[in-house]
Amino acid sequence: GAGVSQSPSNKVTEKGKDVELRCDPISGHTALYWYRQSLGQGLEFLIYFQGNSAPDKSGLPSDRFSAERTGGSVSTLTIQRTQQEDSAVYLCASSSTGIRTYEQYFGPGTRLTVT
Amino acid sequence: DAKTTQPPSMDCAEGRAANLPCNHSTISGNEYVYWYRQIHSQGPQYIIHGLKNNETNEMASLIITEDRKSSTLILPHATLRDTAVYYCIVRVNNNAGNMLTFGGGTRLMVKP
Numbered sequence: 001g002a003g004v005s006q007s008p009s010n011k012v013t014e015k016g017k018d019v020e021l022r023c024d025p026i027s028g029h030t031a032l033y034w035y036r037q038s039l040g041q042g043l044e045f046l047i048y049f050q051g052n053s054a055p056d057k058s059g060l061p062s063d064r065f066s067a068e069r070t071g072g073s074v075s076t077l078t079i080q081r082t083q084q085e086d087s088a089v090y091l092c093a094s095s096s097t098g099i100r101t102y103e104q105y106f107g108p109g110t111r112l113t114v115t
Numbered sequence: 116d117a118k119t120t121q122p123p124s125m126d127c128a129e130g131r132a133a134n135l136p137c138n139h140s141t142i143s144g145n146e147y148v149y150w151y152r153q154i155h156s157q158g159p160q161y162i163i164h165g166l167k168n169n170e171t172n173e174m175a176s177l178i179i180t181e182d183r184k185s186s187t188l189i190l191p192h193a194t195l196r197d198t199a200v201y202y203c204i205v206r207v208n209n210n211a212g213n214m215l216t217f218g219g220g221t222r223l224m225v226k227p
Contacts, residue, residue: 004158033214033215035214035215042202042216042217042218042219042220043159043215043216043217045214045215045216048214056214091158091159093158093159093215103161103164104159104161104215105161106158106159106160107158108157108158109157109158
């Protein structure tokens with residue numbers, strides 16, 4: 001079946017511009033996560049959506065970052081007034097609420113470069 | 116979540132078994148051992164997890180010591196496509212987020 005998809009795969013933007021990154025989770029998965037990964041670094045948690053509950057935004061690094069999840073499916077991560085330190089790979093993952101709840105399935109990521 | 120320690124890198128010959136160790140001496144009784152891997156330029160991929168019993172799936176085997184302070188991920192017949200960074204994580208399974216935190220991992224290089 002289809003996995004997690006993300007778009008665009010690469011995004012180059014100028015400092016100060018806003019960007020939107022999209023994630024399509026696996027159909028039926030109620031949990032959705034956004035992470036980012038800087039070059040050669042581990043994962044940095046950003047935000048977590050679970051069903052209709054209020055999202056866990058505890059990982060968002062600043063108020064320039066926000067995310068939405070419409071209809072319990074597609075999610076958009078928005079970065080306003082981008083800065084060079086925002087350059088990273090942004091990864092989306094989803095998981096189900098069935099027996100295999102705690103496995104997260106990742107998308108290929110969006111590589112963001114802020115110039 | 117408990118901290119894990121892994122060797123930074125390992126080599127393995129193609130077709131041979133790759134045995135990747137992980138120390139987690141401060142693991143709590145309700146924490147699971149998870150393994151993920153990340154192939155270059157791809158998102159992380161779940162491999163296997165376990166609590167105290169050894170586990171096997173189509174990708175790998177997980178051997179957890181009786182005291183649960185360490186574990187070994189075994190790729191029985193490594194291929195060149197198994198070259199990746201392998202992450203060992205210990206975490207509680209609950210509904211409070213389950214967000215992942217990766218440490219340095221082990222960079223496995225499978226050589227022909």
